[in-house]
Every structure is written in C-alpha cells, then in structure tokens.
Amino acid sequence: MNPKFYRSHVLICTGTGCVSSGSNNIKSRLTAKLEESGLQDEVKVVETGCHGFCEKGPIVIVYPEGVFYCQVEADDINEIVEEHLLKGRVVERLLYTELGTEKKIPAYSEIDFYKKQHRIVLANCGRINPESIKEYIAVGGYEACGKALTEMTPEEVIAEVKKSGLRGRGGAGFPTGLKWEFTRQTPGDKKYVICNADEGDPGAFMDRSLLEGDPHRIIEGMIIAAYAIGADEGYIYVRAEYPLAIRRLEIALEQAREYGFLGENIFGSGFNFDLKIKKGAGAFVCGEETALMASIEGKRGMPRPKPPFPSVSGLWGKPTNINNVETFGNVPDIIRNGADAYRAIGTEKSTGTKVFALTGKINNTGLVEVPMGMTLREIIYDIGGGVSNGGKLKAVQIGGPSGGCIPADLLDLPIDYESLQEAGAMMGSGGMVVMDETTCMVDVARFFLQFTQSESCGKCTPCREGTKRMLEILDRICSGEGREGDLELLEELGDHIVSTSLCQLGGSAPNPVLSTLKYFREEYEAHIKDKRCPANVCAGMSAAYVIDPETCIGCTACTRVCPTGAISGERKQPHVINSQLCISCGACAEKCPVGAIAQG
Amino acid sequence: MKSLEELRKLRAELEKELAARNSEGKPKIIIGMGTCGIAAGAREILQAVLQELEKRNLDVITTQTGCIGMCEQEPLLDVELPGKERITYGKVTPKDVERIIVEHVVNGNVVEDLAIARLEEGGI
The missing domain is CATH 3.40.50.11540 (NADH-ubiquinone oxidoreductase 51kDa subunit)
Known part of the structure; x- marks a missing residue:
C-alpha cells in the first residue's frame, strides 16, 4: 500500500523552549482548524524537535514551500490555515524580520541565523518527528x-x-x-x-x-x-x-x-x-x-x-x-x-562542528552548530545578530562554570580546542554567554564560582574549602571591602585548587575568576582601590546620587520613590540626598521630571 | 532488522512520506486559489490532483498561488517540470486533471488544447 499522500506538512516545534511558549496549544488548535476546514487529509501536522532559534519560538514551518513562521500564537492559526494552507498566500506578518534591513524572510534557508551554520549533529532537529x-x-x-x-x-x-x-x-x-x-x-x-x-x-x-x-x-x-x-x-x-x-x-x-x-x-x-x-x-x-x-x-x-x-x-x-x-x-x-x-569540516586539529548555546546580551539567542575554527565575531555578529539593544560587546563567557571569559579584543579568535585553552577558557559543553558594558566581570566570576562552590562534592579539601575562601574574597570585593593583596591571594588559591583537585570540577572551578583576573584586572582594582563598580552592578559600590539644588523644583517625586528614605526637603524647596543612606538604586533619578538628580 | 538491504528497501518506502518536505528538482503543480479560483471550483481541482497523485504514487509538489489576473480563465492549474517552462492550463475541470497529469507530468508532453500560457523558468 502506498503511504498516505499529503500535499503539505506543517511542522510544529515541540522542543522544551517552544512548548513553554505554547506550541502544544498551537498544535491542538491547528488540528481542530484543519478538520473544520476539511483539510485533515491534505495537510499533515508533524511535531519536531528544536530548531535552535528559541528566541523566535514557537516556530511553525509549512512545506512544501518551506515557509518559516516565528512567534506564532494560537490565535494566528486561523489565518495560517485560511490564507496559507487554503489559498497559498503566505502570512507576511508572521515571517522572520531580518535585523538591520527589516526585510521579511520567508524561507528557512535564507534566514541569517541559519545561513552560516553547518548542521550535522542537529541536521534532523526540527526536520523530523523525534517520536517516529x-x-x-x-x-x-x-x-x-x-x-x-x-x-x-x-x-x-x-x-x-x-x-x-x-x-x-x-x-x-x-x-x-x-x-x-x-x-x-x-x-x-x-x-x-x-x-x-x-x-x-x-x-x-x-x-x-x-x-x-x-x-x-x-x-x-x-x-x-x-x-x-x-x-x-x-x-x-x-x-x-x-x-x-x-x-x-x-x-x-x-x-x-x-x-x-x-x-x-x-x-x-x-x-x-x-x-x-x-x-x-x-x-x-x-x-x-x-x-x-x-x-x-x-x-x-x-x-x-x-x-x-x-x-x-x-x-x-x-x-x-x-x-x-x-x-x-x-x-x-x-x-x-x-x-x-x-x-573536510573544521580545522586540522579540531575537526567537524560544535554546537553552542548562545545566550546573554545577544539578539538571536538559541542553539547554533558551526564548523570548528569559525571566529567568535562570525558567531556573535553574523549568526547571533550582534549585541542586543545596540550595546557594546565586553566579553564572552565560554565553557560555563569551568570555562573563562574572552575579552572583546579577542573577537577574531578561531573557536577550537587549542585556541580556547590558550585564551584561558575551554570548549566545555559549549555555553556561550555574551556580555556587554553593563556586566560587571567580578560579579560574573562570583556567579560561576558560587555555582561550582555549591556543587563541589566535598571530597577534595582544596575544592571544598578553597572555593569557599575564594568566594568569600569575591563577596568582600563586590561589597566594597576588598583589600590590598586580595587579587594575589585569589590567584594563589586558584592555582592550588586547579592543581590539587581530583576531578575537573575542582580542576576548572577557578577558571572564571582566573580568566577575568587576566583580562579585566583593572575592573577588580577599581572595586578594591576606588571602591567603585565600573559597570554599576555591585550594590553599595557605586557613588551616591546627588540633587542639583539649582535645577530641583521641590516636587517631592523623588522622596516618594526612595526605598531607604534617604531624601529630605521642604515642598517647593531644593531636596537633599543623605549619601550614607543612598544605595545608588537610581529610582529617584528615573522619577525626577527635570533631570536634577545624577550620580555624584 | 536482518540486513542492510532490508533497511534500504524500507527507507525507499518511507522516504515518500517525507516527500513534501523537499521540493528541490521535483515537478510542481500550482493551483490558483484566489477568491476567483475558489469560486470557479479550484478546491475540487486541488482534490482531484491529490487523488490522482496518490493513485499513481507520484512524487510531485502541490502548492497554491493567489489570483494572477486571469480570473476569466479560472480554475487555473500550472505545471512546472524541473528545468522546463511553466505551462498554465485554464478552465480546468476535474476530468482534465487526469489527462494533464498523465500526459504532461508523467510523459512530459504539454496538453496543447488546454494550455493558455507559458512562462519562462524562474518567471512569476
């Protein structure tokens, strides 16, 4: 017997990402609508795995045309069925909009996110039904x-x-x-x-x-x-x-x-x-x-x-x-x-492809598979669409809690096992977190160390105790109590933990700290010497806000939003911020109608 | 699974189920589905095409298009064989479908008495 012939296949992504943004509901609406329109014998609905472009999910692809619909909602289903499946008219508003040119791109293969990828391992993800x-x-x-x-x-x-x-x-x-x-x-x-x-x-x-x-x-x-x-x-x-x-x-x-x-x-x-x-x-x-x-x-x-x-x-x-x-x-x-x-794919020593999870301050978050040896610049700008909100790239954290931070000036680094190791990071599982100027590198290092510290199994003393001491030092630096010699101590502890731990958890746990110390030492120094967090992230570290008495109109808007009651003053008179109480949250500056408040 | 041969035979059969997901290098039938086409009975034409393809077990891409302006001639059905010009058939009836598929899609001969237009490859 011949297999059932369907003129069109509608592929719905049912990876975890798209399921959480509602793809199961889309599927049931689509099935119902197809039946209502008498199309159930012409159009086949297929559940697939992840396409990697989770940022734009839920993703629906209509074959034979290969039209890629993104961020589809259950309410869009009627239009897709009536316009596309019944009349052959592509639903323009659901197409992917190319960044920069604002052009609508209908075909899967023409989307910038996919153009430079080379999918071997992920070749079937999003293309076939994983349950068949x-x-x-x-x-x-x-x-x-x-x-x-x-x-x-x-x-x-x-x-x-x-x-x-x-x-x-x-x-x-x-x-x-x-x-x-x-x-x-x-x-x-x-x-x-x-x-x-x-x-x-x-x-x-x-x-x-x-x-x-x-x-x-x-x-x-x-x-x-x-x-x-x-x-x-x-x-x-x-x-x-x-x-x-x-x-x-x-x-x-x-x-x-x-x-x-x-x-x-x-x-x-x-x-x-x-x-x-x-x-x-x-x-x-x-x-x-x-x-x-x-x-x-x-x-x-x-x-x-x-x-x-x-x-x-x-x-x-x-x-x-x-x-x-x-x-x-x-x-x-x-x-x-x-x-x-x-x-033939990749480089001489690192052959084939690698899958990376792009996250952080980047436009196209998702899963990408690229040939080894591709530069960070290509991955972040050509595939990832660049830093989100027009921000400036500061660093890329590669390899998760075992990896390290690569600064923006190493953007042309080819991604392979050796180059990453030399730069102080590691391939790891392939996490790639993009950071911009609003990210504090000390805080990032602390975040990853917190993770490995609490995941340390406790068998080896250097890993169990050493990561704890390192974390205490980082906590201190982030709260403005860093001391002279802290950085040297961090490096010494880090080196010891790396060389004396049994497994790679301890063997790589200090990496995020050591690599940020290598590339962003001045940021650590600013925390310790100037008691200042250049990225304005570490609470209690940034300078208190000050009201310009010439501009202040005494509207009292700031006093009402200040969470610590640091602002005082008579109505219609210039107000004053108590720098001892100010936590530099910036709420007052945001509220001020005349722009009289700024960080001192 | 007893042999690689058995697996390859099974694959050849199963490949057909995925045929609609790959349109490269395949013959294409395009049906005018503007309001004018639908009013003139394009749905019935589409269904006749699908039945015919299924009956003959043909790997042909079936797709639709909107109104191209020749509403007078609807229902319109276009056939585009790989590398050949696209032929438009007008006032197609469900009975014509079998002829078009057998003569044109399978044997490659344009059904001259039904054809009303030709488009170079890569045209509209």
Whole structure:
C-alpha cells in the first residue's frame, strides 16, 4: 500500500523552549482548524524537535514551500490555515524580520541565523518527528549502524573514527577513536558503553535539545560504539529534570527494539546490544565520568582517582567507554559518509562542528552548530545578530562554570580546542554567554564560582574549602571591602585548587575568576582601590546620587520613590540626598521630571 | 532488522512520506486559489490532483498561488517540470486533471488544447 499522500506538512516545534511558549496549544488548535476546514487529509501536522532559534519560538514551518513562521500564537492559526494552507498566500506578518534591513524572510534557508551554520549533529532537529523511527529511517537513519555491523570489522570502525579526528564534545576534547581503542584492547568478556547526558552547565542545553529532537541518532551512535569496543550493554545517564528528553528516549528505545536495532543478532550480524536509561538526580559532579559511574552503581556520586581510567576499570569494574551526547551524535555521519568527508569540516586539529548555546546580551539567542575554527565575531555578529539593544560587546563567557571569559579584543579568535585553552577558557559543553558594558566581570566570576562552590562534592579539601575562601574574597570585593593583596591571594588559591583537585570540577572551578583576573584586572582594582563598580552592578559600590539644588523644583517625586528614605526637603524647596543612606538604586533619578538628580 | 538491504528497501518506502518536505528538482503543480479560483471550483481541482497523485504514487509538489489576473480563465492549474517552462492550463475541470497529469507530468508532453500560457523558468 502506498503511504498516505499529503500535499503539505506543517511542522510544529515541540522542543522544551517552544512548548513553554505554547506550541502544544498551537498544535491542538491547528488540528481542530484543519478538520473544520476539511483539510485533515491534505495537510499533515508533524511535531519536531528544536530548531535552535528559541528566541523566535514557537516556530511553525509549512512545506512544501518551506515557509518559516516565528512567534506564532494560537490565535494566528486561523489565518495560517485560511490564507496559507487554503489559498497559498503566505502570512507576511508572521515571517522572520531580518535585523538591520527589516526585510521579511520567508524561507528557512535564507534566514541569517541559519545561513552560516553547518548542521550535522542537529541536521534532523526540527526536520523530523523525534517520536517516529520511520522518519529517522526515511532520512537515512540506522544505515551507518547497518554498514558498521555488516560490512566493517570493529577495528575498521575504530580506525575510521580515529581518522575522522572526532574529539570528545563534553569539553575536554579527548580523541574519541583512541578512547574506543583503549576499551576494545582491554581484555574482558563484559564491557559497557555509557552516554553522558548529565548536562549541568548553566545556560547549556544542546544535549537536551538533541535528545528531544533526534534521540535515534544518539542510540545509533551508541550501537556503533558498542560494536566497536565489544560491549553488549549500555546506559544513557540523563538528568531527571529533562522529562521530555527521557520520554522521547523511552519511545525511541522501544521503537529501536521493535525494529531490531537493539536486542539480539542485530542486522543478522550476531551482535547483541541493549540500552537502559539511568535518571540522575541532578548533581553537577555526576557529569564527571567516575562520579557518574558510581551513581549508576547506586553509590554516592563522587569522583575517584584516575588511573585506572574507565576504559580499563569502569562500571562495576568492567572496561567502559563513556562519551558525551554530542560526540555520539557525530558518529553515524562519520561512518555513513566516511572520515575524509568529516575531516573536510573544521580545522586540522579540531575537526567537524560544535554546537553552542548562545545566550546573554545577544539578539538571536538559541542553539547554533558551526564548523570548528569559525571566529567568535562570525558567531556573535553574523549568526547571533550582534549585541542586543545596540550595546557594546565586553566579553564572552565560554565553557560555563569551568570555562573563562574572552575579552572583546579577542573577537577574531578561531573557536577550537587549542585556541580556547590558550585564551584561558575551554570548549566545555559549549555555553556561550555574551556580555556587554553593563556586566560587571567580578560579579560574573562570583556567579560561576558560587555555582561550582555549591556543587563541589566535598571530597577534595582544596575544592571544598578553597572555593569557599575564594568566594568569600569575591563577596568582600563586590561589597566594597576588598583589600590590598586580595587579587594575589585569589590567584594563589586558584592555582592550588586547579592543581590539587581530583576531578575537573575542582580542576576548572577557578577558571572564571582566573580568566577575568587576566583580562579585566583593572575592573577588580577599581572595586578594591576606588571602591567603585565600573559597570554599576555591585550594590553599595557605586557613588551616591546627588540633587542639583539649582535645577530641583521641590516636587517631592523623588522622596516618594526612595526605598531607604534617604531624601529630605521642604515642598517647593531644593531636596537633599543623605549619601550614607543612598544605595545608588537610581529610582529617584528615573522619577525626577527635570533631570536634577545624577550620580555624584 | 536482518540486513542492510532490508533497511534500504524500507527507507525507499518511507522516504515518500517525507516527500513534501523537499521540493528541490521535483515537478510542481500550482493551483490558483484566489477568491476567483475558489469560486470557479479550484478546491475540487486541488482534490482531484491529490487523488490522482496518490493513485499513481507520484512524487510531485502541490502548492497554491493567489489570483494572477486571469480570473476569466479560472480554475487555473500550472505545471512546472524541473528545468522546463511553466505551462498554465485554464478552465480546468476535474476530468482534465487526469489527462494533464498523465500526459504532461508523467510523459512530459504539454496538453496543447488546454494550455493558455507559458512562462519562462524562474518567471512569476
């Protein structure tokens, strides 16, 4: 029987971002309206994963024209059905408006946010229904798995992945093929494959989007890895606060078993493999591989010394290969199209692409996948649309709490593992927070350190106590009580913590402080010496407000808004601000009708 | 799943379900859906086209357009084969649809007695 023919497909994004801005409601309204208009047999409604352009969500795409509608509301559905689906007239007002030119762009492929991206891992996100294994197969899914299992030896698979130059996308950048080879070479009749989906960096959501938008890709990558190393059992360790990702994974695992991609004698090759989901409780340290395995074993999630590495003694003491979600996401393409095609993308030492989560003071927030080696400038200005509200770029924080801040003058830095490391940041999971002149770098460093401090598992004293002391110093600096010698002490503590912590949580926790000290030292000094926060962020640090007696008309508007009662004066007489009570909130200056109030 | 061959066969079948999401290099049928077109029965024409495509299992993109000014000739149906000029058929009836699809879309011969206009590739 022929598959049901639909002249048009309407794709609705049901990633977490678009769901929270109402896409489920859009879907039910659309389905109802199509039925009411008698179009239900002509137009197919498809739920997809994340398109990455969450800023403009909910996103609805209408094929065959490929028209991209953004920020769609349930009330827009009637117009889309009546105008577009019935009469073929594009609903102009819902199109994407290009920044700068104010032009309306109908086609997905012409939108500046997508033009410079190179989507391999995210290729299917937003394009297929993640809950349908049929759609995954229709775009070539599981072919790489079939090719590996029936036409290649495990050694050949490993050689191909080694040749591709793929490196761990969890942040450290260890060569994936080499890791597989170590695990293969360790003797043992029982081996494991684990997918690390314990995404915990504030602001990073690529693993979640990938699991929600294309779960079969990860499963396929894991089957290939299992075949290569000789494992028959695997785990996906995903945090419980990703309910949608877990649900879609469960559906995908069920379908993969039904189609015989998981289970016994896969592709008639005699190879057996199955996967389990392990839900993590959300401790940041469990993203560290040895802590993660302890957590699967039912123990407290704490790292242990390495060696032995997991490839020698991992889960339950057996040889174990553990890779990040995005790493597994690259594998099917490498096997299907060959290592050479993969190597052609990116740079010599950092091949392929990387997914970044763009956030902060940027126009187009969202998820982007770019070739390695692209400059920060291209990512922020060409794809991200530049700094929001016309602000001036100050720094970019890369790599989350383990990463560092890159100042605006390094904007032409190519993004690859080595360049980032040299600049004092790290690839990390790929969080990219854009900051403008209104961001205080000391405050930012304090924010990230606060995070790692409270997530420290407490096993190593330098990490447990050292980060606490560093945080106390930063708190002091931010409240205007910084002392001479604080910066040197921060650096000394930071260096010690980095070199004496067991795992990378401690090993990278001081990075945000150390990198801001390196590039924005004068901002720290202004806090300590001048008791001044140049970005006017740190409360109690900025200068008190003063009323110009010549201009003041004594309207008393300021006295009514001052939260600390610092302003006094007779009606129709010039008022005065008590600098001891003023907290520099600026409420009075905003309210003053004659502009008589300014910071002194 | 027992072999790569089996998977590839399954893919070839399933690909058709996603056909509407890729219009590159495919024949296109465009139906005039302005008020004039709808009044003249364009909906019935569209439905006849869809039935015919489904019956013959053809990978053809079906889309619509607004009024192009020839309201007198509605319902209008255009056929655009890849790399060929776009042919407009006028006063199309559901009965004509089968002929247009068989002769023009499948065999590549313009149905001269129904054609009323030609547009160069890349025209309106």
